[in-house]
Amino acid sequence: MTARYENLIDGHDCPPAQGAYLDSENPWTTQVWAQIPRSTPEDIDRAVAAASAAFRNAAWAGISATKRAALMRRLGDLVEANAKELALAEVRDNGKTYTEMLRQMLNTAEWYRYYGGLCDKIEGRVIPVEAPGHFNYTLREPLGVIAMIIPWNSPVRLLAWKLAPALAAGNTCVIKPSEHASTSTLTFARLVREAGFPDGVVNVVCGLGAEIGPALTDHPDIAKVAFTGGVGSGTAVYVAAAKRMRPATLELGGKSPNIVFADADLDAAVQGVAGGIFASGGQSCVAGSRLLVADAIHDAFVARLADVARRIRMGDPMDAATHVGPVANRPQFEHIMKMISMARDEGATIACGGESVTGAQGGLFVQPTICTGVTADMRIAQEEVFGPVLSVLRFSTEEEAVALANSTRFGLGAGIWTTDVGRAHRMAARVRSGSVWVNTYRMTSQTSPFGGFDLSGVGREGGQAMIDAYLQTKSVWVNTTGVMAPAFPSL
């Protein structure tokens, strides 16, 4: 049976103004399992109006920081209690394994708890000023209505990276999930109501990026845009924010290198590199899609990696024995296959994989693929695939490794595999990347900042400082003398 979902506006389930819906296809069964609203700018207007009213309403604006913290903790508890339902919605929407999605949901709960802990630690300062008889202090105030635009690969988790600090700071929001994966966000939004947040604080409007995205990012009552997605859409969002002189945080993916030196613990490196690119079918922003490997170990390392790649089990994402589910949606599948064919045309060798596979129920898979003989000037070494495709480049010196690592316009993550502690720190300092992992990969935490250099984005998510990105500072001056000096003494 097809489930029908509605937008959440001002605490109510709201059918889209034009009454149109989009089909949500389960990528494993290829069957339509849900319908989501195909909203129009009218729906965006309603949601922004609700969020603006909620921002001013005493039920939210006047709530104490201690009470806001309690709401956040309650939301974290509800995410944990409903983790299975949320994970199931994501599996149906994007085909990632249930095991992975469940783990993500449990971690997502921690984001709300962590930022809940910061609510009552938002403090201004008393500032010594060289102005006798004047008292100066700062107030830290929320920004207003935040537009949050979310992709399909891990919607509830990537939303938390924005929503948790934004709510902790006292903002309200309008969320636009991806048209490819909206149901988990709507399921999550019900929990926001259940936790006791006032109506209108969190609103969700579903629909196509091209049809409602600009109506949201260009809305005059939006105070900030927080976005995760591709570079193309991210650029459009950033331009829209700039035209209204508004801040934006953007997380835009990458072409992250795993750099394996000859002195590395090769057992560990094989695991890290294979997991870095093939977990989630490569559909993750930090996918380690470039392997930079020392000449001396190139052939042996690639052979070991290919052996792991060939043994990865693709299948039903609900089956605990499955390592990787289907590609999340047809446009993404077509994009991955086009990139593999482009790699072949550019002269790369497909050392393993390279073909598509149709699953038992019709879902589309791409074999874990390793392209060797790749050079830095090839498009396969420069452009994000967002699929299970690894480009292998070789180096002979540390200098060359640094140059190759920094040879793309992205800079999201980098793995460094070496047992030489000096080299590990030298490399960490020289690689242009928002996160550097030494002898590990993919580590993130609500307590630590995450984000990208260059085309990988603007701003950071996670960590204490992130709450500042959802606050603004007001400087208050008070004349304590009771006397105002004449403006024009001679008059």
Ligand code: TXE
């Ligand atoms: O992302 P989009 P798509 C990369 C990956 C993938 C490519 C395209 O390489 O192949 O992006 O994926 C909304 N104004 N990543 O098409 O278009 C859209 O509706 C406002 C990297 O799914 O960037 C969705 O909600 N919003 C990545 C969101 O933007 C607009 C995760 C992301 O969609 C808009 C996913 C507009 N003009 C894909 N156009 C990561 N960094 O993790 C679209 N949207």
